[in-house]
Amino acid sequence: MAQAELKEAVTENDVTLSHQQYLTFMLGGETFAIGILAIKEIIEYGQLTEVPRMPDFIRGVINLRGAVVPVIDLKARFSNRLTEVARRTCIVIIEVQSGDDETQDIGILVDAVNEVLEIPQPDIEPPPSFGAAIESRFINGMGKVNDKFVIILDIAHILMIDEISQLAADHTESVSPLANNEGSDESSD
Amino acid sequence: MDMDDALQTFMAEGHELLEDMENALLSIESDPDNEDTINAIFRAAHTIKGSAGLFGLNYLVTFTHVVESVLDRVRAREVAISTDLVALLLSSCDHLTDLMDWVARGEDDVSDSLARKSLGIEENLKVFLDTPVAGAGEQVSADSSAAEDGHSADVDADEPPVAEPALTEKDLWHISLRFGPDVLRHGMDPVSFIRYLATLGTIHHIETLLDAIPDAGNMDPETCYTGFEISLHSTQSKEAIEGVFEFVSEESQIHILAPDCLQEEYIRLIKALPEEDMKLGEILVRCGTLTHRELESALQQQQSSGNSLQPIGEMLVEKNVVNSEVVNAAVRKQKTVKEARPPEASLIRVDADKLDNLINLVGELIIAGAGTNILALRSGQSDLIESTETLSRLVEEVRDSALNLRMVQIGSTFNRFQRVVRDVSQELGKDIRLTINGGDTELDKTVVEKIADPLTHLVRNSMDHGIEAEEVRLAAGKPAHGSLMLNAYHDAGSIVIEVSDDGGGIHKDRILSKAIEKGLISENSAAAMTDKDIFNLVFEPGFSTADQVSNLSGRGVGMDVVRRNIESLRGTVEMDSQDGQGTMARIRLPLTLAIIDGFLVGVNQSAYVIPLDMVVECVEYGAWKESDNSHCLNLRGEVLPYIRLSEYFETQNPGHSSERESVVVVRFGDSKVGLVVDRLMGEFQTVIKPLGKLFNGVGGISGFTILGSGDVVLILDIPSLINDAGTLLYQTDRQAMTA
Numbered sequence A: 001m002a003q004a005e006l007k008e009a010v011t012e013n014d015v016t017l018s019h020q021q022y023l024t025f026m027l028g029g030e031t032f033a034i035g036i037l038a039i040k041e042i043i044e045y046g047q048l049t050e051v052p053r054m055p056d057f058i059r060g061v062i063n064l065r066g067a068v069v070p071v072i073d074l075k076a077r078f079s080n081r082l083t084e085v086a087r088r089t090c091i092v093i094i095e096v097q098s099g100d101d102e103t104q105d106i107g108i109l110v111d112a113v114n115e116v117l118e119i120p121q122p123d124i125e126p127p128p129s130f131g132a133a134i135e136s137r138f139i140n141g142m143g144k145v146n147d148k149f150v151i152i153l154d155i156a157h158i159l160m161i162d163e164i165s166q167l168a169a170d171h172t173e174s175v176s177p178l179a180n181n182e183g184s185d186e187s188s189d
Numbered sequence B: 001m002d003m004d005d006a007l008q009t010f011m012a013e014g015h016e017l018l019e020d021m022e023n024a025l026l027s028i029e030s031d032p033d034n035e036d037t038i039n040a041i042f043r044a045a046h047t048i049k050g051s052a053g054l055f056g057l058n059y060l061v062t063f064t065h066v067v068e069s070v071l072d073r074v075r076a077r078e079v080a081i082s083t084d085l086v087a088l089l090l091s092s093c094d095h096l097t098d099l100m101d102w103v104a105r106g107e108d109d110v111s112d113s114l115a116r117k118s119l120g121i122e123e124n125l126k127v128f129l130d131t132p133v134a135g136a137g138e139q140v141s142a143d144s145s146a147a148e149d150g151h152s153a154d155v156d157a158d159e160p161p162v163a164e165p166a167l168t169e170k171d172l173w174h175i176s177l178r179f180g181p182d183v184l185r186h187g188m189d190p191v192s193f194i195r196y197l198a199t200l201g202t203i204h205h206i207e208t209l210l211d212a213i214p215d216a217g218n219m220d221p222e223t224c225y226t227g228f229e230i231s232l233h234s235t236q237s238k239e240a241i242e243g244v245f246e247f248v249s250e251e252s253q254i255h256i257l258a259p260d261c262l263q264e265e266y267i268r269l270i271k272a273l274p275e276e277d278m279k280l281g282e283i284l285v286r287c288g289t290l291t292h293r294e295l296e297s298a299l300q301q302q303q304s305s306g307n308s309l310q311p312i313g314e315m316l317v318e319k320n321v322v323n324s325e326v327v328n329a330a331v332r333k334q335k336t337v338k339e340a341r342p343p344e345a346s347l348i349r350v351d352a353d354k355l356d357n358l359i360n361l362v363g364e365l366i367i368a369g370a371g372t373n374i375l376a377l378r379s380g381q382s383d384l385i386e387s388t389e390t391l392s393r394l395v396e397e398v399r400d401s402a403l404n405l406r407m408v409q410i411g412s413t414f415n416r417f418q419r420v421v422r423d424v425s426q427e428l429g430k431d432i433r434l435t436i437n438g439g440d441t442e443l444d445k446t447v448v449e450k451i452a453d454p455l456t457h458l459v460r461n462s463m464d465h466g467i468e469a470e471e472v473r474l475a476a477g478k479p480a481h482g483s484l485m486l487n488a489y490h491d492a493g494s495i496v497i498e499v500s501d502d503g504g505g506i507h508k509d510r511i512l513s514k515a516i517e518k519g520l521i522s523e524n525s526a527a528a529m530t531d532k533d534i535f536n537l538v539f540e541p542g543f544s545t546a547d548q549v550s551n552l553s554g555r556g557v558g559m560d561v562v563r564r565n566i567e568s569l570r571g572t573v574e575m576d577s578q579d580g581q582g583t584m585a586r587i588r589l590p591l592t593l594a595i596i597d598g599f600l601v602g603v604n605q606s607a608y609v610i611p612l613d614m615v616v617e618c619v620e621y622g623a624w625k626e627s628d629n630s631h632c633l634n635l636r637g638e639v640l641p642y643i644r645l646s647e648y649f650e651t652q653n654p655g656h657s658s659e660r661e662s663v664v665v666v667r668f669g670d671s672k673v674g675l676v677v678d679r680l681m682g683e684f685q686t687v688i689k690p691l692g693k694l695f696n697g698v699g700g701i702s703g704f705t706i707l708g709s710g711d712v713v714l715i716l717d718i719p720s721l722i723n724d725a726g727t728l729l730y731q732t733d734r735q736a737m738t739a
Helices: A002-017 A074-079 A161-175 B002-028 B035-054 B058-075 B083-104 B112-130 B137-149 B190-198 B238-244 B263-272 B280-287 B292-305 B312-318 B324-340 B352-379 B382-405 B411-428 B445-466 B470-475 B508-517 B523-527 B531-539 B559-568 B622-630 B718-738
Strands: A021-027 A030-035 A039-044 A058-064 A067-073 A090-097 A103-110 A112-118 A139-145 A148-153 B172-178 B202-209 B227-233 B253-257 B407-409 B432-437 B442-444 B482-491 B494-501 B572-578 B582-590 B595-603 B606-611 B615-620 B632-635 B638-644 B662-668 B671-677 B679-687 B701-706 B712-716
Touching (some): A021 A090, A021 A103, A021 A148, A058 B712, A074 A103, A090 A112, B035 B058, B083 B112, B190 B202, B238 B253, B352 B382, B352 B679, B382 B407, B407 B445, B411 B482, B445 B482, B508 B531, B531 B559, B559 B572, B638 B718, B662 B718, B679 B701
Parallel strands (some): B606 B712
Antiparallel strands (some): A090 A103, A139 A148, B172 B227, B172 B253, B407 B442, B482 B494, B494 B582, B595 B606, B595 B679, B632 B638
C-alpha cells in the first residue's frame, strides 16, 4: 500500500517536473517557482473579504470577474507569519483538482512575481530531506538558476482542497464560541 | 443522436403517462363508473404502446398490448373494475416503469427476470381477457384485440393487397383520410377504422402519410398526425363507406371519390389536402389519379432514358398520363402549403441546463446592474439615475420571472403518496386515508425532486409507527380508519411541508429512555430538555423507538438521513406530537436556491447579508445595554436571545465602538433571535454563490454574494445562528448557575 502510494507520488512528480517553464516569485525574501501550466492568471492584490473563523493562512475571498475565489497566504501556510500587503503584492490564480472531474480556482498571495523562465531538467535537484525552510513534502525540487537555488513548489500538494478544508474545519471547531474553553487553544494549529 | 433525443422525450413522457395512469387507477377504485378515468387509463397504455412501437421496443409493445386489451374490455364494460384488477393493473404500471428504466439503459432486450415478470403479469391479465361476457360486444373485442396483435405503428402501410377477381378497375374508390388531432384523445384508433373499412371490400392499396408528424421533441403522443390515402375495391355505396368514418367525420378531413369521378374532383382534393413537401408524383399516385402500373412505366422510362433529373410529374405530363391541370394544382399546393402550419402547442419542454444558464446570467445581470446603479448615483446626473432605476426595476422583474420558470407545484409529488399510502396500508393491514392540502404550492424544481425521498420516509414512518392498529384506535375513541395529511404552504420566505397523522403520538418517556440507553444524551441533560428537543431526538443517528422491526421502518437508519437530506437543501425538519392525538413532522425549505432579497448590515469593517424574508424588524440596541451579559434582550416583554456578530465572528475591533448599534430581529420557524450589528445598510438583491468545498465547515455562513461595488460579502446562515444563540444562552445560564 505504502509502496503504491510512493509510486504514485513519484509519477506525479515526474509529470510536474517535466514542465520546463516556471514562474518565479518572492515570498518572505526567498525565491520560489511553480510550473506555469497550473497558473491561470496573475492579478494585482485588490479588495479581499475576510472569512471569519478560518485559519490565518486562508486570507479570504476575492471577486474574480463574478466568481468567488479563495485566497491562500503561502507564507502563513509555511511559517505562520502573515504576508504583509505591499505595493508589489500579487495574487496568482491557480487551477487545482478538487474532485474527480472538478477543478477549483484558488489564489495564492505572493510578495512579488519575478519572471517566467526555463529550468532544464538536469538543473533540478531532488528536494533536501531536511534543512529547508518549508516542509519537504511541499517541494518538488531545487532548481538551479544563475548559480542560486530556487525552491520549486509542488503546488498541487500545497493546495490539496481536502487537506485545506479539513484544516479549516478543525480551526472553525476550535475557535467557535460554542466550543468549550479548553478547545479554543489557537496554537494547536 | 436525434434518436437519442427522441428516446429521452419518450422516456419523460412515458413516465408522466405512467404517473397519470397510476393516479387514475387509484381514483377509479372509489369511482368505478367514471368513464373519463377509464378512458384516461386506456389512453395512457395505448400511447405508451404506440410510442414504444415507434422505437421498436418490442418487449414494451407486447406487454403493453396485453394491458391495453384488458383495458379495452374494461372500457367496453365487459370486465368490471375490481380491487384485484386494479391491483394487477397497478403492478403492471410498476412493471412498465421497470421496463422503461431498462430502456433507459440502452440495451436491446430485457433481462430474463424482467421478461419472466412480464409473462407472469400477462398470464394474470389474460384471465380478464378470457372471461366470457354478456352481449354481442365479445366478438368485436376479440376481433380488435386479435387484430392489434401484430400492429405497431408502421405495419399498416404495407398490408398485402388481396386481389378479388370479381372486382374491376371501375370499382376502385379513392379515400383520402386526414384524422383530426384529437382522434386519439377521444379514444379512437385510426387503425380500427381501416380494419372496418376492409370489411366493405378489399383495400387495394394504402399509403400512410406521416409528413404531419413533427420532430420527436415537439410530438405529442396523444395527438394524431397520420393520414391515409386508400384505394378500395368495393361494390358498396358511398353512404356505406362514409358510414365507416361516422365517429370521426366531424374532426377529420375525409374525402371519398367515386370510381367514375371527374378529374376536377381530383384537383379539388389536392387543393384541400394539408400535406407539404411531398414529391409530386407521389401525391398523384396517392390520390389514385395514377395507378401503380402507370407510375412504374413512367419510372421505367425515366431510368431507360437516363434522364434522372426530370421530375416524375413532368414525365407523367409528357406521357399524357395525367392531365397537366392536375399537376399544376399539385405544384401550387406545394408552394402554398407552408403558410398553413399548425399552431404551436402551449407547453414547451426546456432543457434544465438551459434554464440554469439563464438564471446564472440573470444573477450576473443583477450584480452588474447594482454596479451601474452605484456609478449613476455617484455621477449625480438625475436623468441617468432615473433610467438606471427603471432598468433595475425591469431586472428585478426578469429575475422574478426567470426564477418562476423553475417553480413547479408540489401537487404531483404529493399525489405519488396516494399509491404509497394504499400499498403500505394494505401491507400493514391498517385502513389509512390520505388527505392532501396545498398541492398548488410552488417551489423550486430541484427542491421538489430532492424532497420526495425524505417525505416518503416520513409518510411510511407515520403509517408504521404513528397510526395504531384498528382495535387500539377504536378503544381510544378514534375512528377506525387512520388519517394521514400532507400539507404545504408558504411562510416567511420559505415553504412548509407538514406530514401529520392522528395516531398515538410520540411517547416522550420512551424516547428519553431509549436515548439515554443509546448514549445519545445523559440523564442530567434529559431533565433540562423541552418537549420539542425530546421529539427531535428521533432525528439523531442510530435512534429507533419501534419495538418491532418491520420491513418498512424501525432499523434506526433513516430519520437522520431524512434530516441530512433536508439540511442539504438549506431546510430544517422538526417533530411535534400530542400524546394520543397524533404526530406532525414539519419541514421548512427555502423557496429558491439561487437568488434572494438580502438585507445588508455592517459589523466593524465587514458587511454581511441577511435573507430579507427572515428579517422581522430592526430596533436600536442602546436601550438594553445594561443587561449585556445575559445574552438576552427584553423585546416588548418577550425574551429575545441575541448574538453580537462582532464577537461571534471574532472580527478584529481595535478600540472601535460603534455609537449606534442596532438589533436586527430575525425569525426562522418559531424561533427568533436578535443580531447586534453596527450599521444597517438597506436591502438589495443577492445572488447566492455557494461556499465551495473549502469553506463548507464555516458555521453561521451559508454563502457568498457580490455587491455592486465588486466586493464579496458573506450571507448569514440564520438557522445555524439561531441554533447557536440557543446554545450560547444555555451556556451562559449554566455559567451563571455554577458561579
